[in-house]
Each structure stands twice: as structure tokens, then as C-alpha cells.
Amino acid sequence: MILLFLIWAVIDRRDAVVIGVVEGSILALGAVGLTLVYGVLKFAHFAHGDSMMLSAYCAFLLLSGVVSGSRPGVDAEVLPITVSDLPGATTEVWKFSFGYGLLVAMALSALVTSGILVVLDRLVYRRLRQRKSGIVIFSIASLGLAIAIRSLVLMVWGPTPRKYTTTVRENIDLPFDITILADQLFILAAAITVTVLAYILLFRTKLGKAMRAMADNPELALISGIRTELVIALTWALAGGLVAVAGVLLALQAQLDPQLGFVLLLPLFAAAILGGVGNPQGAFFGGMIVGIVQAVVVTFDFLSPGYKFSVAFVILILILLIRPRGLFGARL
Amino acid sequence: MSVDSTVVLETRELVTGYGELEILHGVSVSVCSGEMVAVIGPNGAGKSTLLKGIFGLLPVQSGAVLLGGADVTGKPPDRLVQNGLSYVPQVENVFPSLTIQENLEMGAFIRRNGVRERIDEVFRLFPDLAKRKGENTGKLSGGQRQMLALARGLMLDPKILLLDEPSAGLSPKLVSAIFERINVVNKAGTAVLLVEQNAREALSLCRRGYVLAMGRNRLEGEASNLLNNEEVGRLYLGA
Numbered sequence: 001m002i003l004l005f006l007i008w009a010v011i012d013r014r015d016a017v018v019i020g021v022v023e024g025s026i027l028a029l030g031a032v033g034l035t036l037v038y039g040v041l042k043f044a045h046f047a048h049g050d051s052m053m054l055s056a057y058c059a060f061l062l063l064s065g066v067v068s069g070s071r072p073g074v075d076a077e078v079l080p081i082t083v084s085d086l087p088g089a090t091t092e093v094w095k096f097s098f099g100y101g102l103l104v105a106m107a108l109s110a111l112v113t114s115g116i117l118v119v120l121d122r123l124v125y126r127r128l129r130q131r132k133s134g135i136v137i138f139s140i141a142s143l144g145l146a147i148a149i150r151s152l153v154l155m156v157w158g159p160t161p162r163k164y165t166t167t168v169r170e171n172i173d174l175p176f177d178i179t180i181l182a183d184q185l186f187i188l189a190a191a192i193t194v195t196v197l198a199y200i201l202l203f204r205t206k207l208g209k210a211m212r213a214m215a216d217n218p219e220l221a222l223i224s225g226i227r228t229e230l231v232i233a234l235t236w237a238l239a240g241g242l243v244a245v246a247g248v249l250l251a252l253q254a255q256l257d258p259q260l261g262f263v264l265l266l267p268l269f270a271a272a273i274l275g276g277v278g279n280p281q282g283a284f285f286g287g288m289i290v291g292i293v294q295a296v297v298v299t300f301d302f303l304s305p306g307y308k309f310s311v312a313f314v315i316l317i318l319i320l321l322i323r324p325r326g327l328f329g330a331r332l
Numbered sequence: 333m334s335v336d337s338t339v340v341l342e343t344r345e346l347v348t349g350y351g352e353l354e355i356l357h358g359v360s361v362s363v364c365s366g367e368m369v370a371v372i373g374p375n376g377a378g379k380s381t382l383l384k385g386i387f388g389l390l391p392v393q394s395g396a397v398l399l400g401g402a403d404v405t406g407k408p409p410d411r412l413v414q415n416g417l418s419y420v421p422q423v424e425n426v427f428p429s430l431t432i433q434e435n436l437e438m439g440a441f442i443r444r445n446g447v448r449e450r451i452d453e454v455f456r457l458f459p460d461l462a463k464r465k466g467e468n469t470g471k472l473s474g475g476q477r478q479m480l481a482l483a484r485g486l487m488l489d490p491k492i493l494l495l496d497e498p499s500a501g502l503s504p505k506l507v508s509a510i511f512e513r514i515n516v517v518n519k520a521g522t523a524v525l526l527v528e529q530n531a532r533e534a535l536s537l538c539r540r541g542y543v544l545a546m547g548r549n550r551l552e553g554e555a556s557n558l559l560n561n562e563e564v565g566r567l568y569l570g571a
């Protein structure tokens with residue numbers, strides 16, 4: 001059914017599918033991180049979307065050095081030196097609307113976000129683990145963190161949407177009559193690259209295998225001598241990296257807004273569940289499918305684009321009714 | 333079999349259980365270097381609990397666990413594993429979504445080098461696994477899974493192996509196959525503490541045995557004496 005829909009969409013609504021693939025690749029990144037956290041720690045991480053938003057703002061801070069000033073509409077410089085001060089960092093590369101500085105900011109933001117998630121784990125989730133709290137407590141704690149993160153960003157940067165760059169975005173023409181923004185091509189390429197890196201980490205490295213082992217059977221992992229706290233920290237670090245790349249790409253695709261992460265939470269969960277919770281490859285395809293379906297459905301005349309995010313709801317309900325284990329089965 | 337009198341593992345009056353529920357009320361066992369020792373007893377005697385208590389998976393209320401003479405009570409599993417203790421649980425003893433090879437790699441997580449060589453050595457002991465090393469573990473039959481669990485437990489070349497009912501749920505043919513492998517492992521110098529429901533088979537394989545009942549030591553002695561003991565025979569061997 002999904003396959004038929006996708007085939008029809010590719011033929012009939014190609015432009016929407018292209019947008020969907022771009023948005024889907026961002027969702028996929030987020031969903032892979034979400035499913036990893038679920039696999040290893042066994043709880044629904046409700047702060048995932050807001051972590052994406054936070055990392056996007058973190059990259060913004062690194063690029064511009066500004067936060068909201070004391071008067072509305074006036075920004076205050078807080079960083080004495082920013083990524084943009086690097087020589088040529090803001091010179092546009094090729095047809096993109098940004099220079100290599102954005103990549104540097106994205107990488108630094110990934111480090112910072114990984115650090116933040118690891119520290120939050122130490123401060124919050126590890127204490128819950130030591131108390132052997134139930135998964136509901138973990139999820140509610142993450143919901144609390146999500147709200148805290150959003151409020152913090154609102155306090156620091158204000159509600160006004162922000163952008164990384166203000167330069168004109170150039171279109172490029174691809175074969176098969178596809179026109180796409182150069183930036184969107186970058187988003188797609190970056191998302192796929194990072195997913196491949198995450199895949200290699202999970203399936204080819206010792207620590208990645210230990211993460212999958214822990215997702216499979218935490219007690220046996222402990223018995224085997226796997227340092228489970230180390231693996232948990234690594235899981236957060238990896239999730240942080242994925243979250244940061246997804247967040248920055250998302251802000252590049254749309255714009256920075258404190259609500260950015262929250263509205264994405266539902267599509268993220270839909271994607272992760274569609275792919276089978278705990279299954280990273282599944283989450284990637286789940287993200288793509290949700291992205292494409294969302295983009296195509298809003299081209300229907302009878303639906304206002306405002307219903308875009310309700311599509312994720314419908315997908316989520318349908319999966320839970322028909323295939324609660326997801327399209328690819330739950331497994332990491 | 334090179335059994336000497338050096339004690340590799342010892343529990344002293346071990347008291348442990350699940351939260352409020354105390355299962356072991358003071359159990360003492362000891363295993364010498366290179367020795368194979370059976371722990372038998374009826375359901376609920378606390379056999380599996382003993383192994384979990386030794387391995388620090390359950391909180392020890394009192395008593396002590398000594399590994400190579402050093403007190404390791406309450407130490408985290410990665411420390412125990414480092415000191416030559418290995419444990420194969422009765423169920424859920426493999427990682428189902430990992431390949432056979434990856435399962436073995438996980439068994440050697442704390443090992444920095446020589447993992448590949450050790451995998452080859454272990455595969456020599458379990459040639460059936462070697463043939464399927466790239467396959468997912470989820471597809472294995474019960475017997476092969478038990479073999480893999482045993483292989484995983486051997487990855488660090490432990491001084492002592494704790495086995496929890498390796499024969500559970502297997503056909504008689506597979507039971508003798510797995511016991512034969514355990515015997516080979518023991519002959520190569522690894523001490524084994526074998527918890528078994530299958531009391532007769534276990535005792536005929538081991539040098540000494542302990543009989544637990546109601547979370548306490550009931551009997552202990554040479555395996556051959558236990559096999560001929562009237563009470564053991566009546567209660568646990570079905571004779």
C-alpha cells in the first residue's frame with residue numbers, strides 16, 4: 001500500500017516527492033537517534049525534537065555570536081569570536097547560500113550537543129537508572145527536559161525566527177526535470193552521509209556492536225563484561241551528533257524557531273515506530289516515508305497545508321493499528 | 333585434568349535474594365583450580381540464585397564471594413570478568429540480533445587484542461558455529477544457541493566458568509553433546525561450577541558436588557558418593 005502510494009506519487013507529484021525526500025532525510029536522521037536511544041535505554045526520549053532545536057540554535061550562536069538583547073529587536077553579541085570570523089567562512093561555496101563556516105558550526109554544535117546529552121544523562125537519567133525507575137518515569141523526565149530546553153531557548157534567543165544566512169538561494173536543475181534548491185541538495189547529501197557513518201559505527205565498530213548488544217539484552221551485556229555506562233554515554237553522544245546535524249539541516253531547510261523541535265516530535269516518533277522501534281535502518285526508511293507522505297498529502301486540493309503535521313498522526317495511528325511492530329520489525 | 337588444591341572460587345555463607353525475598357540463607361561452596369563441581373537440588377533450591385549472587389547480579393545481604401582469594405562481593409560484572417570469572421545464564425544467553433561472530437566479539441569486549449585468534453580457537457571447539465559465523469543468532473536451534481552461549485562464555489579464557497543448566501530444554505542427544513563440550517573445556521584447564529537439574533548426568537561428569545535444598549547446603553562430597561547416596565538417589569535422581 002505504501003509502495004503503491006510512493007510509486008504513484010513519484011509519477012504524479014514529483015516536486016512534492018523531492019521536497020518530501022529532503023524533509024524525510026532530516027526526519028530520518030532524527031528518527032535514527034531516537035530509535036537508538038530507545039534501543040539502548042528502553043524509553044521514549046521526548047526531548048529529542050527540542051534537542052534538535054537546541055543544537056540548531058547552538059550552531060546559530062557559533063556562527064553569529066548573538067543572543068537576544070535587553071530591548072526587543074536588538075541583539076547582543078556575547079561571543080568575542082565566532083566561526084564567521086574564520087577567513088572566508090561566510091563566502092558562499094558553489095551555489096549554496098552558506099560558506100564552510102556552517103559546516104564548522106554544525107560539527108562544533110554536534111560536539112556540544114553530544115556533551116549536553118551525556119551530561120543530562122548523568123544528571124537525570126542515570127539517577128533514575130540507579131533507582132530502577134520505570135520507563136514512564138524516564139519518558140516524563142525527558143518531557144520535562146524538553147519543556148525546559150524550549151523555555152531556555154525562548155529566553156535566550158526570543159520567539160523571533162532566525163536564519164543562518166540571508167543570501168538568495170539558488171536553484172539547480174537535475175536530470176529527470178527535477179529542480180531543487182542547492183541547499184536542499186546539500187541537506188540530502190549531508191543526511192545520507194551522516195546516516196552511513198552512523199551505520200558504519202553501529203555495525204563495524206566494537207562500541208557500535210556493544211550498543212546493539214545492549215539493545216538486545218542488557219543483562220547479558222553486563223554479564224559479558226561490557227561497560228554498560230560507557231555504552232550508554234556513547235549512545236547519547238551518537239544521538240547528540242545525529243540530533244545536531246538534523247537540527248542544523250532543519251533550520252537550513254526552514255528557519256530557526258523555538259517551536260521547531262516540538263512540532264517535529266510526532267513525525268519523529270511516527271518514523272521510528274514505522275521502521276520498528278529499535279531498528280536504525282527501519283527508522284531511516286520510516287523517516288523518508290513520513291517525509292514524503294507529508295509533502296505529497298499537502299498538495300491535495302482538499303487539504304489545507306496546515307494539516308501537514310496531522311499526517312504524521314494518521315500514519316502513527318495506522319501503523320499502531322495494523323503493524324504495531326513496524327514495517328521492518330522491532331530490532332536493533 | 334590438572335586439579336590442585338588452590339581454591340579459585342569460594343562463597344562463604346552467602347545470603348542473597350530478590351529485594352525483600354531472601355532465597356539463599358547462607359550457602360558455602362568452593363571450586364578448586366581446574367575442578368568441575370556440580371550444584372544440584374530441586375526446583376527453588378536456589379541454584380540459579382547462587383550463580384547470580386556470585387556474579388553480583390543480586391544484592392548480597394551478607395556473606396562473601398572470593399575469587400582467587402580476593403573478596404569480590406558486590407563488585408561489578410566487568411571487574412569479575414576481568415579477574416577470570418565467566419557466567420552463562422540459563423536463558424536469554426545470546427544476543428539474538430547479532431551474528432554468531434559478533435556474539436563472540438561481545439564476549440571478549442574487555443579484551444584489547446588477540447580477539448580474532450581467540451575466536452578461531454573457540455570455533456575449533458565448536459566447528460558447527462564456525463560454519464555459520466555470519467548468520468544472525470535468532471535463527472539458531474536450541475542446541476546451537478546453547479553452544480554459542482557456552483562459546484561466548486569462553487571468549488576471555490576464564491579461570492572459572494559458571495554454567496546455569498546448560499542442558500535445559502535440550503533433547504537427550506544434545507544434552508550429551510553439550511556435556512561433552514563442557515568436559516573438553518574443563519580438561520583444557522578451566523574450572524567449572526555447573527548448576528544442573530539433570531543431576532545424574534552432572535554428577536557423573538564432575539569430581540565433587542553440592543546438594544542444595546531450601547536455600548541451604550544440604551549435602552556435599554565426592555560426586556561418586558553422592559551418586560550412590562540413598563537420599564540423593566531418592567530425592568533427585570528418581571531412582
